[in-house]
Amino acid sequence: MAEPxxxxxxxxxxxxxxxxxxxxxxPEHFFDLESIxxxxxxxxxxxxxxxxxxxxxxxxxxxxxxxAAQLADPRRFDRLSPALIAxxxxxxxxxARKMIEFGETLQRGTGTP
Numbered sequence: 001m002a003e004p005x006x007x008x009x010x011x012x013x014x015x016x017x018x019x020x021x022x023x024x025x026x027p028e029h030f031f032d033l034e035s036i037x038x039x040x041x042x043x044x045x046x047x048x049x050x051x052x053x054x055x056x057x058x059x060x061x062x063x064x065x066x067x068a069a070q071l072a073d074p075r076r077f078d079r080l081s082p083a084l085i086a087x088x089x090x091x092x093x094x095x096a097r098k099m100i101e102f103g104e105t106l107q108r109g110t111g112t113p
Contacts, residue, residue, distance in 0.1 A: 062106060064089065068096060069103025 028034055031049055036042040068089070071080045080088075086096035 062102075065099045065103035066106055067103070068099040069101075069107055072100045 031045075033042060033046060033049075036045060068085050070076075071085055072082065073079055082096040082100060083093050085091070085100070086093045089096065089099075091099070
């Protein structure tokens with residue numbers, strides 16, 4: 001789970017590019033890394049992709065937390081319990097509660113959405 005309090009500055013990694021459907025069908029193809037022959041260039045591009053995936057994962061977790069907090073909001077007539085949120089997101093109920101709390105923190109503006 002992403003940390004509610006962040007001290008490090010957000011990295012701006014290389015953008016993820018969508019791959020053509022025929023490339024995705026080839027299990028050996030991954031963002032054209034297999035075609036890079038220079039190991040230095042391969043390391044740079046693979047590192048860029050690693051950072052981009054990490055940033056995307058952190059951002060997605062923050063949006064999951066926001067959604068969980070919104071779904072659990074007691075002001076909603078159709079609010080969901082942590083158990084139902086956990087079921088929908090395939091989490092444990094304890095993790096759902098933590099994500100709801102994290103999302104509430106983000107909504108208050110004390111976190112980074």
